[in-house]
Amino acid sequence: MALSSVSRCLVLVLVMLAVVPQAYAQNCNTTLLAAVKADPRLQQLAAVIEAAGLADTVERLVNVTVIAPDNNAFNGTNGLLSLLRQNNLNLTDVTAPGQNRAASILLYHIIAGPARAADLKNNQVLTTFLGPNYTLRVNKQTAPTLIVSFVGTGSNATVTAADVPVCSSIVHVVNNVLLPATNLTAIPAYTAPGAAPGSPPGSMVPTPPGSQAPSGSGASSLSVGSMAFALSVAVAAVLMN
Numbered sequence: 510m511a512l513s514s515v516s517r518c519l520v521l522v523l524v525m526l527a528v529v530p531q532a533y534a535q536n537c538n539t540t541l542l543a544a545v546k547a548d549p550r551l552q553q554l555a556a557v558i559e560a561a562g563l564a565d566t567v568e569r570l571v572n573v574t575v576i577a578p579d580n581n582a583f584n585g586t587n588g589l590l591s592l593l594r595q596n597n598l599n600l601t602d603v604t605a606p607g608q609n610r611a612a613s614i615l616l617y618h619i620i621a622g623p624a625r626a627a628d629l630k631n632n633q634v635l636t637t638f639l640g641p642n643y644t645l646r647v648n649k650q651t652a653p654t655l656i657v658s659f660v661g662t663g664s665n666a667t668v669t670a671a672d673v674p675v676c677s678s679i680v681h682v683v684n685n686v687l688l689p690a691t692n693l694t695a696i697p698a699y700t701a702p703g704a705a706p707g708s709p710p711g712s713m714v715p716t717p718p719g720s721q722a723p724s725g726s727g728a729s730s731l732s733v734g735s736m737a738f739a740l741s742v743a744v745a746a747v748l749m750n
Contacts (some may be wrong), residue, residue: 537676663688
């Protein structure tokens with residue numbers, strides 16, 4: 510029996526409700542923040558993210574490259590916490606409202622777009638989430654072995670574990686905390702999103718568009734959704750005949 514126009518529309522809606530949610534259900538079931546917390550090498554980084562008030566921001570990030578200092582980069586002899594002590598400071602001092610330089614330092618470790626080590630080029634300049642005036646330079650050696658380092662304004666860091674995938678993002682574990690200035694007092698204090706024009710750099714933290722990719726796949730949820738929509742359209746075409 511031929512279906513009426515109304516019936517066809519209802520069937521199409523049911524198909525889309527059945528297909529699209531299942532496609533999106535295949536999306537990555539973790540976040541950057543969860544991945545950092547789950548990695549034993551990055552426990553101090555996770556603690557600093559929480560202390561700096563950036564947990565919600567990192568939780569929502571997708572399609573980015575994160576340069577992730579390991580535990581020793583914070584706790585070691587030449588680590589960030591040691592540097593703070595040398596300046597008679599502690600983590601509380603640099604995460605307090607109006608003095609939150611820790612958040613600015615963390616934003617200096619995030620770059621828009623996922624970049625694997627093979628994609629990075631020697632002397633490439635990368636703009637960080639701290640702002641357009643706060644960049645990193647890539648130092649890449651390919652022989653005899655691949656060594657990738659990031660050169661910051663106040664410090665450098667070498668990759669110890671490259672290309673750790675977290676959905677649609679890439680994490681590079683490094684051995685040092687990158688500093689956006691040569692001394693702590695020159696690092697701008699972070700201001701929460703929504704700050705008025707003229708606020709310090711990093712006051713507006715962008716969230717890259719797009720959705721997370723399915724775990725273990727390079728496809729984005731947009732691609733999965735597009736396939737689901739295409740399937741719905743195909744079913745609709747059959748029903749309309």
